[in-house]
Amino acid sequence: MFSEEARKTAGQCRHYAMCKIDYLGTGLCSSGMENHYVSHFPQGRMDIYHALTRSQVPITQVLVEIADSCDLCGICDRQCHFVTGMRPLKVMKALKEHVREWQALGNQPLQVETDPGLEGLREVVGQKWATNDPAILVTYANDPFPLAEMRMPRYVALPGTREEVAALVRCAKALNLPYVVRGNGGSVFGFVFSDGLVMDMHRMKGIKIDAENWLALVEPGVTSFELQQEAVKHGLRANTAEPAATVCGNIVCTGLFSTWSNVYGVNADTFVDMEFVDSRGDFFRLNEPAAPNAFCFEHKLTPAPGICTLANVRLHPVTEDEEGLIVPFADFKEAADFARELGKRRIGLAVGVLGGHYLSTFMSPSADLADKVRSGLTEAFGMRYAVFIIGDRFARDAVMSIRETVIDEELFKMLMLGLPSLGDSEWLELVSDMDTDQPPYEILLRREMRPVLDAVLQPSPETASRAVDEDLRDFYIKLYSRPEMSEMVWLNMFRIISARMSRRKHMFAFLIYVPLDRVGIIEQICSELGRIADKHKIDNDFGFLTPLDLGKRGILEYDYYIDHQDPLEKEKISAALVEFEPYLDNLSATTKGVKWLKYIFSQGCARKEAFLYT
Secondary structure, eight states: OOHHHHHHHHHHHHOGGGGSSSSSSSSOHHHHHHHOSSSSSHHHHHHHHHHHHHTTTTBBBBHHHHHHOOOOSSSSHHHHHHHOHHHHHHHHHHHHHHHHHHEEEEEBBBOOOOOHHHHHHHHOOOOOGEEOOOOHHHGGSSOOOTTTTOOSSSSSOOOOSHHHHHHHHHHHHOOOOOOOOEEESSSSSSSSSOEEEEEEOOHHHHHHHGGGGGGEEOOOOOBBBHHHHHHHEEEEEEESSSSSBBBHHHHHHHOOTTTHHHOOGGGGGGEEEEEOOTSSOOOTTTTTTTTOOSSSSSSSOOOOOOOEEEEEEEEEOOOTTTTTEEEEESSSHHHHHHHHHHHHHOOOEEEEEEHHHHHHHOOOSHHHHHHHHIIIIIIISOOOOEEEEEHHHHHHHHHHHHOOOOOHHHHHHHHHHHHHHHHHHHHHHHHHHOSSSSSSSHTTTTTHHHHHHHHHHSSHHHHHHHHHGGGGHHHHHHHHHHHHGGGGHHHHHHHHTGGGGSSEEEEEEHHHHHHEEEEHHHHHHHHHHHHHHHHEEEHEEEEEEEEGGGTTEEEEEEEEEOOTTTTTHHHHHHHHHHHHHHHHHHHHHHHHOOHHHHHHHOOSSSHHHHHOOO
């Protein structure tokens, strides 16, 4: 009764919750927006179908309603394909068909009984917003982290106000019920699961922009994408994480970093004040004299100070002359030194060192094309690394006075919209045969070569759409006809394609603060993590490096890629853990300027100086 193709697709859901934000302007799943539970969004239906194939949940009346509520509009196909390359509509259809066939056999759905604990929660949030139905619980029970086992909660509740959050904490305490707080998606490290109560903040979507003070007052259900949308309306921007990540949760958990952290900072730099509910159900603000000192840092695993119910997030001005630039390099040290030099000289806003994998994946509408282009960029072009920069016209002029070969917005648009042609074997062979002592990119990317590139690549939305399934091409043509979809500033502000890094497999990211003035240490970290991964046959690659604090420090991402549904890959990462964890633990404890994010997790409110300079 189950479709094997749909089962495999459902099991590969990355839990990044991109189907819960309207990042492509396609609209959102109407059932999800009405009901708010994860189970009513495409991500939740993927989990439900996968759980049914494993006999992990019964068919309840709520499950029947969830399956029926999907109108097969196809929005999920377009959204998920843009990020992961997957087509979840087949899972939505398979779920509906399975439930329909099951009922046609005369089966009756289970009616789940209430209990006193659930009734207590419903007294706080209302009848609709607390449940113990397995069809909903299962969508809060797991994530792609392969070392975390499924943990079915006893209840899920969706508070709508700060007062309801506090009341839920007091209710849980009275019931002796453990609880965790969930933002928009799911942790990729197994941290947002509980055998007791899961509080989902999706209903708390309040945003108030204080343009005069360059501040945003943000409730815990607001995502990075939603905050950025509101900030832009006022000529401002936020330093945001991945688009589907909740702003409050991201600040508390990881300190909120991005390529904009070059200027906008991390951790306590990103907010002015935050309101929390403590374990007794009482409110406090971080700037109150009697509040717990969340601004300090301790080199140990530390719980969050409470449940954030409001954050006063800093916003930043946007000028009309901002532009994106990409400066290619053949050598990592040269790229890292250049990024540090930009930091020292206060040139640019967003800055990041990218590898060929990151750059090709960022630009490509499909995984297959990304693989072809990566080979072309790194081998044929000789562009193994690139420094990505967003800056105003003064920063642009400064960069172009330092480096002769630069990809500006015009050239980036040409490359991105002509990418399928860039991956053609004839073109790559022609470039490879160039007889030059210079990296080929220094010749190919010269301004006088642009007419040649334009003729060869034939950049257009139609050309870019050649890389996707035929039935999606009309959609991609319309999408790439929008100017912002090939504009570096917009794409980096809204970060809608950052999740593409997990297109092939789920990404297990190592995030490490490093001393940018000692590139040798950074190279050593990348080399050792790469060695461990290669030893255990785990796909791996350099992610990015962003300067902080005027180039004194940086944040490094190194990535492992694993199929979280493959038991063999689970064994691989378990074996690798025995090596990389003590290595990074020791490095964090003994090397000045090095801190693994493991120790900063849940200390995202701390001052960065407390861990960068100890």
